[in-house]
Amino acid sequence: MFVNKTALVAVEGSSYHFDKxxxxxxxxxxxxxxxxxxxxxVPFGNGNKGRQGIIVGFGSYEGEHELKQVISIIDDAPLIxxxxxxxxxxxxxxxxxxxxxxxxxxxxxGLNLIISIEYSLSKDLTEQEYVCLSGTEQxxxxxxxxxxKPLEKNILLELFxxxxxxxxxxxxxxxxxIIENNSIDDKKSESSVTMIRLCTTTEQTEELLAAxxxxxxKQKKVLKSMLxxxxxxxxxxxxxxxxxxxxxxxxxxxxxLEQYEKRxxxxxxNNAANTAVNELVLSQTQQLAYENLLNHxxxxxxxxxxxxxxTGSGKTSVFMKLIENVxxxxxxxxxxxxxxxxxxxxxxxxxxxxxNKVAVLHSGLSVGxxxxxxxxxxxxxxxxxxxxxxxxxxxxxxxxxxIIDEEQEYTYKSEFSPRYHARDIxxxxxxxxxxxxLLASATPSIETFYAAQSGKYGLERLDERYGTANLPQxxxxxxxxxxxxxxxxxxxxxxxxxxxxxxxxxxxxILLMNRRGFNTFISCGECGEVINCPNxxxxxxxxxxxxxxxxxxxxxxxxxxxxxxxxxSHHIKYSGAGTQKIEQTITELLPDAKVLRMxxxxxxxxxxxxxxxxxxxxxxxxxxxxxxxxxKGLDFPNVTLVGVLSADQMLFMNDFRAYERTFSLLTQVxxxxxxxxxxxxxxxxxxxxxxxxxxxxxxxxxxxxxxNEIKMRKILLYPPFCDICExxxxxxxxxxxxxxxxxxxxxxxxxxxxxxxxxxxxLGPTPAAILKINNRYxxxxxxxxxxNKAFRGIISSLLIAYYKEKMSKKVFVSVxxxxxxxx
DNA sequence: AGCACGCCGACT
DNA sequence: GTCGGCGTGCTC
Numbered sequence: 001m002f003v004n005k006t007a008l009v010a011v012e013g014s015s016y017h018f019d020k021x022x023x024x025x026x027x028x029x030x031x032x033x034x035x036x037x038x039x040x041x042v043p044f045g046n047g048n049k050g051r052q053g054i055i056v057g058f059g060s061y062e063g064e065h066e067l068k069q070v071i072s073i074i075d076d077a078p079l080i081x082x083x084x085x086x087x088x089x090x091x092x093x094x095x096x097x098x099x100x101x102x103x104x105x106x107x108x109x110g111l112n113l114i115i116s117i118e119y120s121l122s123k124d125l126t127e128q129e130y131v132c133l134s135g136t137e138q139x140x141x142x143x144x145x146x147x148x149k150p151l152e153k154n155i156l157l158e159l160f161x162x163x164x165x166x167x168x169x170x171x172x173x174x175x176x177x178i179i180e181n182n183s184i185d186d187k188k189s190e191s192s193v194t195m196i197r198l199c200t201t202t203e204q205t206e207e208l209l210a211a212x213x214x215x216x217x218k219q220k221k222v223l224k225s226m227l228x229x230x231x232x233x234x235x236x237x238x239x240x241x242x243x244x245x246x247x248x249x250x251x252x253x254x255x256x257l258e259q260y261e262k263r264x265x266x267x268x269x270n271n272a273a274n275t276a277v278n279e280l281v282l283s284q285t286q287q288l289a290y291e292n293l294l295n296h297x298x299x300x301x302x303x304x305x306x307x308x309x310x311t312g313s314g315k316t317s318v319f320m321k322l323i324e325n326v327x328x329x330x331x332x333x334x335x336x337x338x339x340x341x342x343x344x345x346x347x348x349x350x351x352x353x354x355x356n357k358v359a360v361l362h363s364g365l366s367v368g369x370x371x372x373x374x375x376x377x378x379x380x381x382x383x384x385x386x387x388x389x390x391x392x393x394x395x396x397x398x399x400x401x402x403i404i405d406e407e408q409e410y411t412y413k414s415e416f417s418p419r420y421h422a423r424d425i426x427x428x429x430x431x432x433x434x435x436x437x438l439l440a441s442a443t444p445s446i447e448t449f450y451a452a453q454s455g456k457y458g459l460e461r462l463d464e465r466y467g468t469a470n471l472p473q474x475x476x477x478x479x480x481x482x483x484x485x486x487x488x489x490x491x492x493x494x495x496x497x498x499x500x501x502x503x504x505x506x507x508x509x510i511l512l513m514n515r516r517g518f519n520t521f522i523s524c525g526e527c528g529e530v531i532n533c534p535n536x537x538x539x540x541x542x543x544x545x546x547x548x549x550x551x552x553x554x555x556x557x558x559x560x561x562x563x564x565x566x567x568x569s570h571h572i573k574y575s576g577a578g579t580q581k582i583e584q585t586i587t588e589l590l591p592d593a594k595v596l597r598m599x600x601x602x603x604x605x606x607x608x609x610x611x612x613x614x615x616x617x618x619x620x621x622x623x624x625x626x627x628x629x630x631x632k633g634l635d636f637p638n639v640t641l642v643g644v645l646s647a648d649q650m651l652f653m654n655d656f657r658a659y660e661r662t663f664s665l666l667t668q669v670x671x672x673x674x675x676x677x678x679x680x681x682x683x684x685x686x687x688x689x690x691x692x693x694x695x696x697x698x699x700x701x702x703x704x705x706x707x708n709e710i711k712m713r714k715i716l717l718y719p720p721f722c723d724i725c726e727x728x729x730x731x732x733x734x735x736x737x738x739x740x741x742x743x744x745x746x747x748x749x750x751x752x753x754x755x756x757x758x759x760x761x762x763l764g765p766t767p768a769a770i771l772k773i774n775n776r777y778x779x780x781x782x783x784x785x786x787x788n789k790a791f792r793g794i795i796s797s798l799l800i801a802y803y804k805e806k807m808s809k810k811v812f813v814s815v816x817x818x819x820x821x822x823x
Numbered sequence: 824a825g826c827a828c829g830c831c832g833a834c835t
Numbered sequence: 836g837t838c839g840g841c842g843t844g845c846t847c
Contacts, residue, residue, distance in 0.1 A: 006847080008847095009847085011846090011847090014846075018845080018846060020847090021847090022846080022847040023847045024847065025847090042847085043847095044846065044847085045845080045846050046844095046845070046846070061847075063847080065847075066847095067847055068847060
């Protein structure tokens with residue numbers, strides 16, 4: 001029996017079913033240094049391989065076996081506060097992940113240590129000792145002798161040339177000739193991309209390249225595009241030529257191409273110090289909302305409020321006023337925005353008002369920039385954090401306010417494990433800090449509005465647009481009528497006329513096409529065979545940029561077949577109204593209009609959508625056609641017409657949130673119209689103008705929409721009247737996956753015998769919406785439940801039991817509570 | 824997951 | 836008689 005003071009460590013790479021804080025001993029000098037939130041290096045598992053971990057606390061250990069010791073402490077100061085450690089423990093319990101995975105969310109990206117094993121000679125060998133060794137042992141010792149520093153395992157392996165058996169190592173270790181150590185490589189490196197270009201020695205003319213001997217047709221294709229591009233990433237070249245990276249590697253080997261590293265550099269925001277900003281003038285309604293929110297904040301108790309303001313009502317001004325107050329109390333603020341609205345203009349608003357007190361955190365920053373911002377927050381230099389989802393973990397001290405703008409956006413829910421929702425994290429942090437959580441939206445999620453209606457959240461409304469602007473007039477265009485009248489284009493006569501008028505008046509128009517249904521896919525005109533991705537169970541999408549078929553799920557790409565793979569017919573048909581086709585149609589109908597297109601093709605590289613938007617604003621384009629991205633957050637005063645090309649596809653998605661999403665998207669895009677001094681108009685094209693949701697959207701009547709929706713949710717039992725827990729199974733073999741799901745299902749049924757009073761409905765197992773992605777089959781079990789501790793306890797114990805089954809090696813399981821995107 | 828221990832077949 | 840196959844069980 002041993003009793004000792006120990007460090008409790010969350011260890012990286014443990015799996016859910018054996019995850020817990022592990023106890024380690026600290027030698028005296030480490031004990032002095034150790035604090036919760038520091039990273040440590042610990043031996044783990046049978047082989048005592050070095051792993052990194054994070055100290056989450058201290059304890060004492062009484063148990064059967066002897067404890068291991070912490071090898072070293074990596075950080076001089078804690079990276080994670082006690083508050084965040086508590087948060088991580090909560091996330092583990094909520095999201096069914098390991099403690100380390102939860103803690104990792106709180107570390108700045110790019111702090112990844114690489115731990116490896118390295119070997120060195122323990123001493124200079126005497127001649128006698130040396131001759132006693134076997135031939136292979138001598139070779140290994142020679143290699144180590146030649147190196148001035150210890151050699152990492154893979155490097156040693158490479159130099160040795162053949163397989164190094166563990167026996168060889170352990171025999172040398174036993175003889176005390178070599179020593180094994182853990183090496184820590186602190187990879188704080190800048191993120192960079194690998195670029196390729198033609199070797200500088202290569203004459204850069206096409207003739208010469210064509211003359212290069214022994215070149216395959218695929219390599220030729222690559223070279224041709226390299227002549228065109230100059231330099232590009234491997235990924236880009238693969239995209240445009242359809243070759244695999246192997247072809248490019250071959251060319252590098254032949255020394256025709258060379259690769260080099262280019263730092264990813266995000267044009268940083270101009271941290272302009274406080275420029276003269278005018279005093280915010282609030283309208284009467286804004287002022288009222290602001291005062292009420294301020295009172296909630298001043299009460300100094302944890303609380304949450306919904307700021308429900310129609311598009312253009314000036315929610316941001318209310319934020320700014322509140323932030324000023326919180327700042328005066330020396331407290332910090334987190335402002336979360338959806339990725340798409342984190343434009344330089346939006347960030348600039350914060351900089352110009354609050355100067356370098358602002359830190360920005362989002363995925364577009366380079367690793368180094370993110371680390372800098374993280375440190376500025378951690379050390380208290382920046383007390384306002386503006387960022388996307390993960391910024392909710394910002395290391396702010398003394399939080400006073402968290403704002404979540406466009407709170408209904410699905411990007412606030414992590415699509416990877418741990419599948420947390422930023423709103424839940426924000427609630428937790430506000431509770432711990434007695435802070436105010438402010439959710440803002442023009443179309444709040446049903447769950448949030450329900451909470452506000454039932455008094456759980458405060459509710460402030462901004463029912464009118466700021467200034468003189470009014471909400472746009474909305475008209476529905478019946479596409480069935482259009483079709484009967486002989487109009488087979490995607491543009492109704494009504495909308496076409498409106499656009500013409502708008503151009504005449506020198507105003508701008510925005511046309512929205514939601515992606516679904518506007519993708520072009522390819523099928524056989526004879527037998528109807530659709531060209532599917534070989535790895536996924538969905539049709540391939542035609543991309544006009546490279547003239548190839550692409551799979552949006554696994555990245556597979558292929559040339560357009562000349563004949564049907566099924567019946568060999570040459571009658572290949574392009575279906576769906578592709579984005580390009582729409583542009584073409586519009587140019588044909590309106591030959592004089594200046595049209596700009598914004599979609600996957602034109603925004604292939606990051607932040608190009610910002611450039612497109614600036615272009616649209618400054619260069620007098622008449623029409624902007626685009627996907628969802630044109631709907632969010634743009635503020636162009638000269639836009640007075642918005643057209644929704646087809647509202648139908650997203651209405652009939654097999655998802656209980658389809659109506660909510662459609663309403664939100666339509667409201668947002670309609671809200672782009674008439675934000676300046678001129679009246680706005682909007683046209684919704686649909687085949688079913690009588691649809692009740694479209695009517696609510698056209699009338700911009702959130703309350704009517706909400707009342708209808710909440711009724712349906714209650715009758716059909718959906719959130720907020722229950723929680724949804726989805727359990728996913730995925731694996732290579734479909735029968736294995738289905739079988740695993742069935743086994744889990746029966747385990748669940750059996751367990752529920754002990755909890756007969758717990759409310760639960762089990763649906764499935766059923767195939768996931770897309771059965772196969774990347775050659776992995778996917779099934780799911782859906783539970784309608786009450787997400788409480790007892791329920792999560794059951795799921796947790798079932799997961800642990802499942803991991804002990806043999807099949808868990810072949811079929812992965814993951815749990816998502818209240819998913820937003822149905823996978 | 825990743826590693827060591829342990830029990831059976833193929834082989835010098 | 837030994838090398839190495841992978842089934843099984845554990846991780847402070």
